[in-house]
Amino acid sequence: MKKITSIAVMLMLTLMASAQIQSPVKFNARLNTGKSAEAELVFTAKIAAGWHVYSTRLGAEGPTSAAFKATKMDGVELVGRLQAHGKEISNYDKNFDMTLRYFEHGVTFTQKVRFTKPNYVLQGHLEYGACNDQSCLPPTTVEFEKSGKSPAVAAAKEAKAEAGKEAPSAELLAAMTMAAAQGNRDAQEGLAKLQADSMAKARQDSAASMAATANSSLSKAEKDALWQPVIKQLNAQNGNDGTEHQSWSYIFLMGFLGGLLALFTPCVWPIIPMTVSFFLKRAKDDKRKGVRDAITYGISIVVIYLALGLAVTQIFGPSALNAWSTKPFFNMVFFLMLVIFAVSFFGWFEIKLPEKWGNAVDSKASSTTGLLSIFLMAFTLTLVSFSCTGPIIGFLLVASTTSGSLLGPAFGMLGFAVALALPFTLFAMFPSWLKSAPKSGAWMNTIKIVLGFIELAFSLKFFSTADMASHWNLLSREVFLSIWIVIFAALGLYLIGKLKFQSDAVGGDINKPMPVPCIMLGLCSLAFAVYMVPGLWGAPVKAVSAFAPPMETQDFNLNTKVVKAHYTDYETGMAAAKSLRKPVLIDFTGYGCTNCRNMEAAVWTDPRVMEILEKDYVLISLYVDDNMPLPQEIEIKENGQKRILRTIGDKWSYLQRSKFGANAQPFYVPVDNEGNPLAGSYAYNKDVNAYINFLKKGLDAYQKKR
Secondary structure (H helix, E strand, O other), X not given: OHHHHXXXXXXXXXXXXXOOOOOOEEEEEEEEEOOOOEEEEEEEEEEOOOOEEEOEOOOOOOOOOEEEEEEXXXXXXXXXXXXXXXXXXXXXXXXXXXXXXXXXXXXEEEEXXXXXXXXXXXXXXXXXXXXXXXXXXXXXXXXXXXXXXXXXXXXXXXXXXXXXXXXXXXXXXXXHHHHHHHOOHHHHHXXXXXXXXXXXXXXXXXXXXXXXXXXXXXXHHHHHHHOOOOHHHHHXXXXXXXOOOOOHHHHHHHHHHHHHHHHXXXXXXXXXXXXXXXXXXXXXXXXXXXXXXXXXXXXXXXXXXXXXXXXXXXXXOHHHHHHHOOOHHHHHHHHHHHHHHHHHHOOOOOOOOOHHHHHHHHHHHXXXXXXXXXXXXXXXXXXXXXXXXXXXXXXXXXXXXXXXXXXXXXXXXXXXXXXXXXXXXXXXXXXXXXXXOOOOOHHHHHHHHHHHHHHHHHHHHXXXXXXXXXXXXXXXXXXXXXXXXXXXXXXXXXXXXXXXXXXXXXXXXXXXXXXXXXXXXXXXXXXXHXXXXXXXXXXXXXXXXXXXXXXXXXXXXXOOOOOOOOEOOHHHHHHHHHHHOOOEEEEEEOOOOHHHHHHHHHOOOOHHHHXXXXXXXXXXXXXXXXXXXXXXXXXXXXXXXXXXXXXXXXXXHXXXXXXXXXXXXXXXXXXXXXXXXXXXXXXXXXXXXXXXXXXXXXXXXXXXXX
């Protein structure tokens, strides 16, 4: 009774407010068709401020749920249920005495359909409910009506008829006429060639149409068999998996280089001579003690930063860190962090820890003796230099947490700390080196500015990953390259002295010419910007392929020599390969996978590799970080625990783990039409000849099985 009363009250409020708000929700509907027998009916809504539209399947006692109702279907059938996409909000509603799910500002509802005849008729409507804080609309409908020819089904029937007849083309008819009229030997040879080409084209068209609708021909048992684990067979063929994404030594080296850069910043370099002199004077005549104190100081720095790296891994968990690289939210966080670090280095503001922290630690260090005082001095250095080292540490932690290595942050911080601590120890052991060391000056600010440009450029990589994984389509390849061209051109102009920052005027002559090394680096940066310009028209620009979005995001592309997978769905691609009687190359990849882009630019573009992939294999690319929701969530059991697969990326990542026993990308594995491996797997290795041998080995194994 309470719910009936609530609904009645809401309807009364609706009637009272109807004169004020006529249409707070604007819907448009479209039918997205492709080359397959399936299509997607899409209803996209813009919702006025203060209003919300309820989600699907809220229950009979709740408000009007979004639902698609078909009134007439001929030659088409529904697949699954209506799905909602957007930022769903869940809140308890006291009027309905239940938790409701709804959307604000905008929402997209999708309904999958499958064509069963060449010609189809689809009529129906989307029913939805909308409310604001004062009133509700009555149940509202969005009508949809569409009829026409199904692209895939019609093409399949026509291609089949054409393949059966193998009717001659216009060229073939002309050649036949010429041969009959003239009896010319050359014309007869041309006739034979055109006839062979015509028959081959008919067979190719027939095979393509079979591939377009092949997925529906697979039985449930055949689809289940495609998911059966083949880890033992794959390991036997491999001998070793070779799937380590980035080695610990690489991350350590990256951290070490970051530490070296941090040394030459205004917050660290001036402290070195003061600290070393303090230790030597403190030891007075005992030089060995001064050296021991400096070494202890350096070890303390290593311990502090190593503890930071271990803390990051411990707090968030290694599995969580490894998953960050695939989540749009965290990639956007990393993007914003790097942008903030960049503008900090440009001198807009300083990222500083509270001064009282440094003063408290410094005071404690002065009042203590022995090893504790040295450790506290090292901790003071960490705090007071944070405005310079913080952005570098942040960049390093971002890179190491998305590297695929479980202890990446710890090894990155170890490398950073070793580089930072090294000069304190060396200068204490060899004090005479201090006299030849560069003095503090404007050159340190130049290093900060250069680091700002680099961090700004690399921030786009994380935005691009989030953009592609979420299918926002905001950052195409040419937009990315355009921004990079501007950034590196500006960096070049800065290094040759044509662009100045306000911080350059502090402590030096802003009109002073730049040193020769800076000018040479500036020319290199300008040359790099020019090098990227042809990429705006589709040139590979392999030097940036690891960071730029893939070629298929290019809107204007004059480069036709690009390998692109025709299938991004495992079962559909496998069914097509079975129809075409070809082996499959499964490419486990990711939108944020830099090594994947490297392989595609450096290896797939080789003419020999391209020919094999396009002619001899069916290529299936599975993106493990695709954030699009599945039409229906899948519950699986992994390692004895239940898990829910919610996105397309979850599904393909689970396939890679459960079937092939791997979780790093890129990961290539050739399989037969039943999903059994043919030649082991292949990871990141840009040796073109090795990749060709790997592909040919798979082809040979497939031929032997036939």
